Amino acid sequence: MGCILKGNSGLYSRMTVGAVLLAAGAGSRLGGRPKSLLELGGVPLIMRQLIALSGAGVDEVAVVLGHHADAVEAAVRTFPITLVRNPNPDDGQPSSVRIGLQALSPKLDAVMVALADQPLIDAQDVIDLIGAFKKRGDAAMVVPRVRGEDGETAPGNPVIFDAALRDEWLAGDANLACRKWRQSHPDRVRWFDTDNRRYRIDIDTPEDIERFAATTGHRLAWPASMALAATP
Template identity: 65%
Template structure:
């Protein structure tokens, strides 16, 4: 499926979009349980992200695993994705991003980097940020959602940025590239708060339920036994 989006003057040229979905962290603040397996409406968050990305027509999808890979991989195995493993996930998110960026097998024009712990992102949200990338100001190579001045996710950047990241030092990822090239970054202003919502702690789960009415729950296998 391709990303052919309508604009004011007709159709934009077809954009071949690759996506890296990051799910390699240890989730230490969540009691070392993989937060991407939290469920909303009975569906694990990582599957919700894969459904959203597939629904948005992403052409090639890479999932990066590390910690808890034995628990997460069976949940994503039935999707048409490339699963890769970060051999050193404790090296941080930049290392996982670089593993993912290296894993694309086909030609791509741009990369969308998504996080597996954003519970409310849907296919329309993905389409909207891709659309913002296609309409970005001339000279911009990165598009990041900005909600009331706060940066959100997912982020989209060009194949050129991907190549520069991979050619750079091991500690260079998207955020470091943006810091070094602020003139090439377009902060896309949007009122969509879903781009800012993720869950890192049990308190985040409670706050999400209080704010939105959406209650995340652990699958039975990851629910601590009561004393």
Template identity: 70%
Template structure:
């Protein structure tokens, strides 16, 4: 944890935060297309995620690719991120989490795991989550947004939790660690529904347009392998 100057000349601590962005899915419920490339206002969702993380001052970002890696990679390549590929994306989200957590190289205070298909998430939301982590109750190591009593994303946790996850069995990811250590988990209770909105199905796309008045569109000319 570094220190930076306050306006009045004093010092306060600044968390060094890394992020893992999960973008390895097959999009099987959306016709086998990479949902992270859906566009809102002409901007792919994964780019929106990376812009939000950058705007919140996240120090290191790893993007985990898998299915559709060859079409997703050129979209994110201009960003200062580390790209890694899950060699077995069909093994599930836990496997992608572990690949991403292992690829973080910096000396971090906390790690944030984000989805690549949350259309409305912005830098202010990420900043609020990091702020909630800073103010977490004593003895807790994981903070997640809770909206209307339901969990949302992203999730943020200590670098020590990252190390424990990677030291565990291959089936252990953030959710499994949280389940085994409920006393170390605290909700960030908020009414901000941006933490809950993601897209998995055609019905999600229709609901998003109905509720926001904005449509998510596939990029022109998107061709994915059969």
């Protein structure tokens, strides 16, 4: 089921939301293993993301694979999703975003870009972000902005934007997406200010894994098939 948006007429119309889930990284700082397959409570992080998106009513998801594509695909192929591969994942995240955007259907009202290595994002977090998007006014993109214990703020993920912006990106510079775009168009960005630090937690290094355990009390673990697969 999609999301419901109340229009100016007082009538309710359906807002269709698509998502690009990025899972193309090499995991070079984690011994060359796919961080999206790290498990929390025995469930791979990428599967947790798919469950969150589905539970929030996101209509369709394109998962972008690259490095470790076969292993990641094996973990998620039972989900009703579109799987696409970035043939050049080392070109950087914008190239994966572009491939994912191309894979989504054209008839969407909003598009979300999410990361496959965020352990704690759940359906309510996605629902809250969609709710902030509904209240965005004339902005084109909504980005969570998380307050830390020191009072400083920093942007988080996922982000959500108007589908017209997707079309704008696909028609233009391949590298102009998400972070670069919002830096160049601050007037078209609406910040979703929150204390919810789940939007800021992702896993890139062994230190991130240890920090996650220390701050949450939960331990991330590699599946047995990858437990000894690290490279120096």
